Structures are given as structure tokens and as C-alpha cells.
Amino acid sequence: MSILVGNETRLLVQGITGREASFHTSQMVEYGTPVVAGVTPGRGGREVSGVPVFDTVAQAVEKTGADTSIIFVPAAFAPDAILEAADNGVKLIICISENIPTNDMVKVYDHVQRRGARLIGPNCPGLITPGQAKIGIMPGYIHTPGRVGLVSRSGTLTYEAVWSLTQAGLGQSTVVGIGGDPIIGTKFIDVLEMFENDPETEAIVMIGEIGGTDENDAAEFIKSNVTKPMAGFIAGRSAPPGKRMGHAGAIISGGTGTAQEKIEALNAAGVEVADSPAGVAEIIGRKLGK
């Protein structure tokens, strides 16, 4: 295991009988992810891709020892699904669902913290430790096991960077998509700290975008806490101010949150920032002497 997930993960899929969820469950199972249970209220007793379905998280945890959950339920039910997982002892909760009302997430975030669980997302692609566990909606085959850790606010942009690493012969330790919403359970800093402390990670790629100050906070953290070589990419250099660019969190407001200021902050922290997402592979390759 690199960070957060690996061979020993016991995964539960919440909302498993939904269209997207059942498709991605089959993909995760095919990848070799240890998927042990699914939950859809009222569908207990069925199977999806050979995975037993339960009515409640409590039953699923009791019967299978699930310790990690991935959530695919619609936005209106997602906060409840996160709380159900946290209240039943699930320690790592990955929420793929998007469009959750933001103020709801404030309470949910707080509750999950009090339970001592970790939330990743919402509105994220999930995470993967290549060769061991794919917990998310990313195409598995673009990844390859290795020693580069990657953390990103975006989904497809992450695939782009991963693909370039793989093609350059640079495998990944763990790839974490933290999500594009304003209130998220795990921020850049949390993941950077885990990668810094992970003996299986040699270098780190960080992919950010316009909006908020998370990348700037991360830059401050990197200055004094990260010793491993890093490369970055920030999306949205051509984005106009005041317009939400898809992600709820991707908006330049009051002149802050621009790509330029984030790139400058990262540069000041010693992180080389690429012109394109694929450019991170060249930087990491150079820094690792490969």
C-alpha cells in the first residue's frame, strides 16, 4: 500500500444498484479492487458483479468488515450516505456524487471529522493505488505502479497527467482526486503530508485550478514541509473572472483565485509548474534523473 488504499482495503459501494455505480463496480472488480459489499436501501439480498448488496451500511460492515466506502448516490441523498458510512465505523469515505448543496457539506464535513473518519470529495473521481485498488471512476489501464504520487482537484485533467507519466515510464504510487467543490473533506495539504511521509513515494505531482486559495495554502505548506521533488499544473490561465468554470469551486472572485497567482505561489515554494498537464511528466522525469 502506498497511501490510503491498497490490497488490504475492504470496499463498500453505496448506491451500488444505480446505472453508473453498477458499471463502475464491474470496472473496479475487474481491476482487482477488493470490493466486498454494496448498499442500496430496499435492494438487500441481490448481487452486482458478484458483490453482495445490503440494505444498510450497518449490515454491510457487520457482515463483510468493509472499512472504506465509495458513494455514487444522487446529490440529494449523498450527505445522508456520507453520514451513514461515518456513523457505522467506515474510516475512509470517497464521495463521487456532484452538485451537493454546499452548505450541507459544512455540517457533513464537521460530522465526519468528529467520527474520526476521512472524507475524499465530494465531486471527485476517487483514488487509485495502481496494481492494487482502483476506487473511483478513472480508467484503470492508464495507470502503472510506481513511485510518483499525484493529487488533483480535477478528474479528466488527472487522467491526462497520469497518462503522460505512464507513457514516460513513470509509475504512480497513489493518485488522489480531491474534488472540485468549495467544501471538500481532504485538501491538498492533507495529501501532500501523506505523500511526504510515504516511503513508497519519491516525487509528487499537484494539479490545481482557479478559485479559492487551496493551492496557495499548499504552497506555504510545501515551503517548510515537503522535501520530495514536485511538479505542478494549474488549469484556467485563460478563464475570465467572475464566471464559474464547471466546478462549483472554479471561479475567480474579487481578483483572487487566479491561475497566475497560484503559479507564482507554487514557484516561490520551489515547485516547477508545467505549461500543460502532460508537461508534468517531463519535469518529474528530469528531477528524478530518468
Add this chain to the structure above:
Amino acid sequence: MNIHEYQAAELLAEYGIPVNAGEVVTTADAAAAALERLVGPQGTVAIKAQVHTGGRGKAGGIKLASSPDDARDKAGQILGMDIRGHVVQKVYVVPAVEIEREYYLGIILDRSASGITLMASAEGGVDIEEVARETPEKIIRMTADRQMGLLDYQARQVAFDLGIEPDLVNGFAKIAKQLYAAFVGVDASLAEINPLILTKDRQWMALDSKVTIDDNALPRHPGFEDLRDMAEENETELRAKAHGISFVKLDGNIGCVVNGAGLAMATMDAVKLYGGEPANFLDVGGGASAEQVAMALQMILEDENVKAILFNIFGGITRGDLVAQGIVEAMNTVGVNVPMVIRLVGTNQDEGRKILADAGLSSYETMSEAAQQAVAVAQ
């Protein structure tokens, strides 16, 4: 969703906040009549442009008027005025108020604190973002308890920190709590009173209000659709949203169809890097169907500036074969008259490329190749 000042004032009034209530009108004559009703023919009103942008005062969009004729004249000047690309179609006529002091009071969704934060400053009435940049120490911040909300002592503490006299503290704290209740009640991402004033007779009053509603929460407030001012919205952006597509119109000539918001931004950046200008931001969404792709293509082709279309699809939740099918179907139904440059990788890429090849379309491996090609064919 942005709403107008007068709508924000109405929402805040429902939560008990004393607002300077007036009348919203669309003609100069109606403004004159509003003055008579609100303050009598000898009274003074402020006439305020209602547009979804800041800087109205500096642009001349707020004027005082002291007689019906004056009101007709001033309203006539403001109506039709262009403020940062927004044409004024409504003015808000409110009684003029004698101001003793001005404060800023706002509540924001605070990403750094992962909470809801009250912000206040004794520098009211000015551009708060400027205060935040130039003199951040003049802004007092208080993050509400995430479960219990803004507590009484927190609201009082902000008042005392602002140097408000003891006899006025409770009145200020009450408004802060009402503003918090409004923020949560309407699912705002921003609720601000700027300025919150103390009148000459020592009463608190919200003189100007701004509320932004969280788009994600709109499904549980169906009534808020009535607050939407269609004149302030881009019709194509709204139509896109109804189909699960994020679309933002830009000024360039290369139309972009991308899956994923981050990749969509990176695609625009790549177009720009190679000397082109993107015509739009477009995220076709997760699990994009053929129908959605056709819709996206149609919207882009409505823009007469578009000289080339760049598809950048990295399949994850979106399947390459479905996107390819969408492109081919759209070509047949929409009638594409500009060159298309397609980059397709990821889930089901081979099936997708085969569908494209069968229809006589070639595809690119990398985003930079595709972006360069799109810039070249657009010239």
C-alpha cells in the same frame, strides 16, 4: 445564481432585517410616481440601477432625486445605461437616509475554514475586496459553529471588536444572526449588507444588500426560479445547463467540446498557448450521451465567430464510443460547416476511433497536437 439588490432586500426583510424598502420600476414616469408615494413630492430618494455587476456608483448608476421631475430625469438617465456590459432595465427607488456611520457585514462560504464565516468591517460602503487586499486587518472574521450556526457570543464579539458602543451591540448582533439565518435559509453562497448603517437617530438599517444563491441548492427552492432575470442571463448557458452541460461563452473563434471541467479549462489554456482564442468553455459532463454531444455541437455552431471545433475527450466515466457516436450523429443532424479536430483517448477509445474512422473522421493522440491543429485550421 445572482439576483438583484431589490430581490436580496426582500429576502433579507423576510428574516427580520430592517432594510431600506423602496419600489422597483422600469420607466422614468414610474420613478417619479414612486418618489411621491415613498417620500412625498418634497422628499429625496436614491435611484439605483439594478444590474448583476458591481461598481454601479462609480459608473453613475446611483443618483439622488428631490422632486418628481428630478426623479423622472435621473431615472431616465440611468435606465438604458450600460454598466460593464449590463444594460439597466430596472431601477430601485428608495428613500434617502441620513447616515451616521457605515459598516460592512457579510457572510461567505469560507473554503479555507471549511465553514460559514461572518466578515465585518468599520470600513463600510466601500469595495470590501479592496479592503481585504489593502488592509486585511480591518476585516473581522468569525467562523460560525458548523452544527449550531452563528452563536450569540460570536455575533457580540464581532460587534465589540468593531468598537461598537455597548448600547448598540445587541442590535448589531441581532442583524448578524438574522443575516446568518437568511444565508442558511435561502442556501446562499454569499449574503452581504454593504453598507449596514447607523442612522442619525441611532437605528441599524441595511442600505444595500447582495445575495448569491448556491446553484446546487436551487432544486430545493423551486420558487427562486422567479427571481432569475432572463435579461441578465446568457440563453445558451441556461439551455446547456438544462442538458447537464456547463457552457460559458467567450470571445474567441475555436469552439471547444471537452469532458470534465478541469480538462476543459486546460484545453482552453492550450488553445491560447498555441496562439488561438477559445470561443467557449464547455464541459459536456460525466457519462456524456450521444444526445448531449449533439446538443453541445449545436450550441457551438450557433456562434458565428467559430471557425473550428476542437473535441478533447479523455474517457473515464464518459465512454469514448458514446462520444464518437454523438459526434457522428450530430454531424448528420446539425450540419457542421467548420473543420472539426478530434482527440479521443481513455475508456473505449478503440471502439470510439473506429466509429469516427468509419464516418471519415480522423483523431489525434495528444491534447497539444490537437490544440495546435485546431489553431492552424481556424486561421
